[in-house]
Amino acid sequence: MRDVAVIGVGMQKWGELWAKSLRDIFVESALLAMDDAGVKEIDSLYVGSMTPGLFSGQEHLGSVCADYLGQRHIPATRVESACASGGLAFRLAWMEVASGISDVVMAGGVEKMTDVSGGGATYALATAADMTWEGVSGVTFPGLYAMMAVAHMDKYGTTREQLAHVAVKNHENGSKNPRAQFPMKVSVEQVINSVKVADPLNILDCSPITDGAACAILVPADKVKDYTKPGVKIIGSGHANDTIALHDRADMTTIRAATEAAAQAYKMANKRPEDIDFAEVHDCFTIAEIVISEALGFFEPGKGGPAAEAGETALTGKMPINVSGGLKSKGHPVGATGIAQIVELTEQLRGESGERQVKDARVGLAQNMGGSGGSSVVHILEVM
Amino acid sequence: MRDVAVIGVGMQKWGELWAKSLRDIFVESALLAMDDAGVKEIDSLYVGSMTPGLFSGQEHLGSVCADYLGQRHIPATRVESACASGGLAFRLAWMEVASGISDVVMAGGVEKMTDVSGGGATYALATAADMTWEGVSGVTFPGLYAMMAVAHMDKYGTTREQLAHVAVKNHENGSKNPRAQFPMKVSVEQVINSVKVADPLNILDCSPITDGAACAILVPADKVKDYTKPGVKIIGSGHANDTIALHDRADMTTIRAATEAAAQAYKMANKRPEDIDFAEVHDCFTIAEIVISEALGFFEPGKGGPAAEAGETALTGKMPINVSGGLKSKGHPVGATGIAQIVELTEQLRGESGERQVKDARVGLAQNMGGSGGSSVVHILEVM
Numbered sequence: 001m002r003d004v005a006v007i008g009v010g011m012q013k014w015g016e017l018w019a020k021s022l023r024d025i026f027v028e029s030a031l032l033a034m035d036d037a038g039v040k041e042i043d044s045l046y047v048g049s050m051t052p053g054l055f056s057g058q059e060h061l062g063s064v065c066a067d068y069l070g071q072r073h074i075p076a077t078r079v080e081s082a083c084a085s086g087g088l089a090f091r092l093a094w095m096e097v098a099s100g101i102s103d104v105v106m107a108g109g110v111e112k113m114t115d116v117s118g119g120g121a122t123y124a125l126a127t128a129a130d131m132t133w134e135g136v137s138g139v140t141f142p143g144l145y146a147m148m149a150v151a152h153m154d155k156y157g158t159t160r161e162q163l164a165h166v167a168v169k170n171h172e173n174g175s176k177n178p179r180a181q182f183p184m185k186v187s188v189e190q191v192i193n194s195v196k197v198a199d200p201l202n203i204l205d206c207s208p209i210t211d212g213a214a215c216a217i218l219v220p221a222d223k224v225k226d227y228t229k230p231g232v233k234i235i236g237s238g239h240a241n242d243t244i245a246l247h248d249r250a251d252m253t254t255i256r257a258a259t260e261a262a263a264q265a266y267k268m269a270n271k272r273p274e275d276i277d278f279a280e281v282h283d284c285f286t287i288a289e290i291v292i293s294e295a296l297g298f299f300e301p302g303k304g305g306p307a308a309e310a311g312e313t314a315l316t317g318k319m320p321i322n323v324s325g326g327l328k329s330k331g332h333p334v335g336a337t338g339i340a341q342i343v344e345l346t347e348q349l350r351g352e353s354g355e356r357q358v359k360d361a362r363v364g365l366a367q368n369m370g371g372s373g374g375s376s377v378v379h380i381l382e383v384m
Numbered sequence: 385m386r387d388v389a390v391i392g393v394g395m396q397k398w399g400e401l402w403a404k405s406l407r408d409i410f411v412e413s414a415l416l417a418m419d420d421a422g423v424k425e426i427d428s429l430y431v432g433s434m435t436p437g438l439f440s441g442q443e444h445l446g447s448v449c450a451d452y453l454g455q456r457h458i459p460a461t462r463v464e465s466a467c468a469s470g471g472l473a474f475r476l477a478w479m480e481v482a483s484g485i486s487d488v489v490m491a492g493g494v495e496k497m498t499d500v501s502g503g504g505a506t507y508a509l510a511t512a513a514d515m516t517w518e519g520v521s522g523v524t525f526p527g528l529y530a531m532m533a534v535a536h537m538d539k540y541g542t543t544r545e546q547l548a549h550v551a552v553k554n555h556e557n558g559s560k561n562p563r564a565q566f567p568m569k570v571s572v573e574q575v576i577n578s579v580k581v582a583d584p585l586n587i588l589d590c591s592p593i594t595d596g597a598a599c600a601i602l603v604p605a606d607k608v609k610d611y612t613k614p615g616v617k618i619i620g621s622g623h624a625n626d627t628i629a630l631h632d633r634a635d636m637t638t639i640r641a642a643t644e645a646a647a648q649a650y651k652m653a654n655k656r657p658e659d660i661d662f663a664e665v666h667d668c669f670t671i672a673e674i675v676i677s678e679a680l681g682f683f684e685p686g687k688g689g690p691a692a693e694a695g696e697t698a699l700t701g702k703m704p705i706n707v708s709g710g711l712k713s714k715g716h717p718v719g720a721t722g723i724a725q726i727v728e729l730t731e732q733l734r735g736e737s738g739e740r741q742v743k744d745a746r747v748g749l750a751q752n753m754g755g756s757g758g759s760s761v762v763h764i765l766e767v768m
Contacts, residue, residue, distance in 0.1 A: 001483055021516065051437045057519070059435050059511040060466040063628045063758030073644050075623035076759070077472060080462045082444040088461060092476065099385055099483035127443040132405065135441070239459035244447045260457050374447030375460070 003221035005231035008037020014212035033215035048085030049335035082128030086338025087368030087377030109336035110213035130245035146198035156302030164191035174325020181331030210331030214339035236380030238264030255373035273297035280341035282369035338368035387605035389615035392421020398596035417599035432469030433719035438508035466512030470722025471752030471761030493720035494597035514629035530582035540686030548575035558709020565715030594715030598723035620764030622648030639757035657681030664725035666753035722752035
């Protein structure tokens, strides 16, 4: 297998992009990535999207995206693993280049979530959970993550304030990201006093509904010299699943799919958690960032909350997490999120992140999650 | 890259499986494939499904299927390319084994289409076309394929009777397939006099709405000796796309995505169309089989209709096509169809097909199609 590098990335400012269609949004980010990489053609395309059928009434997204990108006859593959669809697209693009089948592969992610009304978005998102056993009981994602939060508080003493600190820190980071949907700063008091969604989670504990896309271009590492920008090497990739239903797991205070995927990625990269300089993780809810920061080995179980409160995960902390603003502030167009994490890692490792640049960033990790942890994809990238 | 072989396949009798859920249907076929291969565990899973969100209110199918199969922590990936989702799952499973990442990979396909009522299935299927430009005009798949039929009749003189001969032949083959949804034989007169759907296509020119799944197990070719059944080698794989909308193509009488995918597969296999002993092709409508039999190079453009009428594509003809009964008689649970084609090729190449066995079958081709030809996947398999 060949070593693989990212040579270009692109994403537009995310938000409620009502003036643009699903395909417009994809193409806009794809062209930014192609410009960044300096390529006019790609050999193959992977598109991660969770449920364009329910959100936009359009499936067959490989064909749609390749067509409107002007790359009509290439292999174009849509993959889905709920909110981990983008990370999975990146993994398959890596696999295709690593295998030697193709040389220039685009991994993209896209979701247009604001074209459904009423409870449409909540229903569409709920199809990432177990609709037969969870959905039928009326539980949706805020409820599932609230149950994890209650269990984590009960077992480890995690506090309401610690959850709020995750939101405060991510909005602080997002305020430095010109592409973030909600770049405003928030205070601990604002989070704690914001409207209740599913106890103990308030609206400011939840990632938003977003339209957006993100794309990355992958090439063999030994061909990076043919391009103008520095390459960023993919040194680890992992992908694992778990029970689709939360209640089928032995422990609701951790995410085993993330731990298993990380173990694969750490092994391939020959790295340990302490070798990671910064990470983008799947903070769909504030509790998720705490649980994941433990599942990835950055903190001992139960220590994620205190670490967030102590500022250890801030931009200038010893383990910066979600310096992009995370899903919380940057936005969460579900299928695009995994690729946006790669965009952040790539720009950070190229030293292009301006106000939110992590000092001496050489190794970054991205963790993308599907559902309540039914799936997870982890990648580790390094400066070349 | 390593050579890869199919070591086991499975599928249940297809039909209106109202007593079984989406996940039941998948697991049933998956266990048949694991029994056939003699394996108790798999390293990785690919599931092709077109739109379980719209048909069954359930996405995140990789997690659901791995979970209910009792393989909870493996990487499990759902892929979608409309009705070519199954073929695409097979291609990615091949890629994962060929790359050396995994040794025992399952490629599955599943769709449960009968749980929606009214125009639900027609709407769900229409999302495989261009919903912005085709769907908005009210055209659905029978209409799109009817336009292809009219164009083919106009350009080449293809007749209404020739279309009927495809249906007659596929139901004749399906009558020998115990897993076919509609195993009854039909006559040319019955097809011509059946109720009109979209002129010139009648109901007996159309593949049905079906519940079903199919699975295959892939391993490195050099490990086939560790298993009990003979392996069947994957010697060619191709995948290509085209414009999502029919009206954007230069020629509506052919399917360029199929020609391009076949060219890749023929090149990799070092085979020509005349080296293929039999083929399973995507006969979602009778006209599709004729167009595809030309696009794959089995017949000159315009000669597919006369060949079908002359019996050249019959079980005992010189180029047997859809000896399984095809989508037309066997049924068409969209995401499962591409894997069912692999099931038929594998069993034929192992000499297990009983009454519908192709004599001296050594090389088989499977062509799976998405939408009106927005995507196509082609595989060539050979006796080891």
